[in-house]
Amino acid sequence: MPSEPQSRYDQKLLHVLKTSAAVFASKGYHSTSMRDISRATKMSLSGLYYYFKSKEELLFLIQDYCFGTVIGDCRNLLAGVEDPISRLKLLIENHLNYFVNNMNEMKVLSHEANSISGDLFRKVNSKKRQYVDLVMNLLGEIANDRKVEGVDVRVATFALFGMMNWSYNWYNPRKDLDVAELSSQMTRLFLAGFLGSKTPDAEPLETGRESHLERTVSIWQH
Amino acid sequence: MPSEPQSRYDQKLLHVLKTSAAVFASKGYHSTSMRDISRATKMSLSGLYYYFKSKEELLFLIQDYCFGTVIGDCRNLLAGVEDPISRLKLLIENHLNYFVNNMNEMKVLSHEANSISGDLFRKVNSKKRQYVDLVMNLLGEIANDRKVEGVDVRVATFALFGMMNWSYNWYNPRKDLDVAELSSQMTRLFLAGFLGSKTPDAEPLETGRESHLERTVSIWQH
DNA sequence: CCTATGATCGAACACTTGTTCGAAGAGCCT
């Protein structure tokens, strides 16, 4: 793990990013004031602006750095691995590993994706799109290899991301399974579902094109 | 569909809730001002406070009413159905149906769950807990009936909710599958994964207790 | 030791926020 020479400036910036992420994660970005950040980092309010030029850029730095690391490590991990299923397993493991070890940052990344706008939003989003495409292509490849039928790859992709990213809403490291078991569980759950979706059980699942529901136009009967 | 006699008051309140939900869904709760709501609903700023006594209560009314309807309709739908798998299918279909037909409200329900606090938070949360418990018990029952092994029911429950609730981040009704197909896909994906998680394919999944990753303590190398 | 540069700070500004209050309007029964 090549630790690049970190100047005093870089070290302090990272410290600020980390503690800010913790505050954002617990109170939410918009209801966190710069004064909250100031208090948490033990810096003066104006002193913070030496490291970024707006609250929004602070959010961006957290998201961008966090996402960059996830993607970078993911690339390193998958390099040289050819089998798409193995690649997927590694990707899931990497993703959840980050989630558990950097819950604050990952929560900020997942939950505050739309709290940012303009160019900064576009920058983060392009990284996100890369990452999503990677997974979508992987699933497409697998579906092709294994002749998986009747599964919408886009739905499957976001179902997978939903499974994983939702964990910031419930996962409790002191009460739930550890990372290895968590990712093992989710990998099995998803992969078995994806590969075996042509009815793994004796009793076939009705594919359910017909709806069991009365038509509900809207909750609010206008 | 028994439409209870709705007073002028109730009608207008529902109108306010619906349009507020739309604004909250697009801008986020905290960055929506009461003046935004006033503009969108074409009411005066102070006039709004005739219907609720704080912005937070407005959020609560949206969440509570929306959640109440989902749960209520879910109960009605499941009434009389015994087979746990059928019950689960209906529940998923109901849930996603609501998501698609009431995206704004469901997004506010999912995304702004922590934007509320105190007693109001507790009220919404108790409904949520009921709903989650219903699913968790259902999965436990299914796991028992079908002798599913090695699957953590809690993880499976939240994986399912993650799959479904995450859809507010990507689902586009004009571009993606319709509700019936969406819920069919997700039902298959989840159920096949849950039931067949003891390796549906010839080539066994390594359960992966061992990690492929170097230990990453933190993104931020402190 | 002194100076130039990198960091930090207190105080203030301009603005937006949620909420209140008393008065005025609308709708309906007799």
Add this chain to the structure above:
DNA sequence: AGGCTCTTCGAACAAGTGTTCGATCATAGG
């Protein structure tokens, strides 16, 4: 029409917001 309750409104307030600016502090290099 009169009177009463339900509904709506304009104007204002107090508090909190993100950000700026000029001045200070620390520190390392000559």
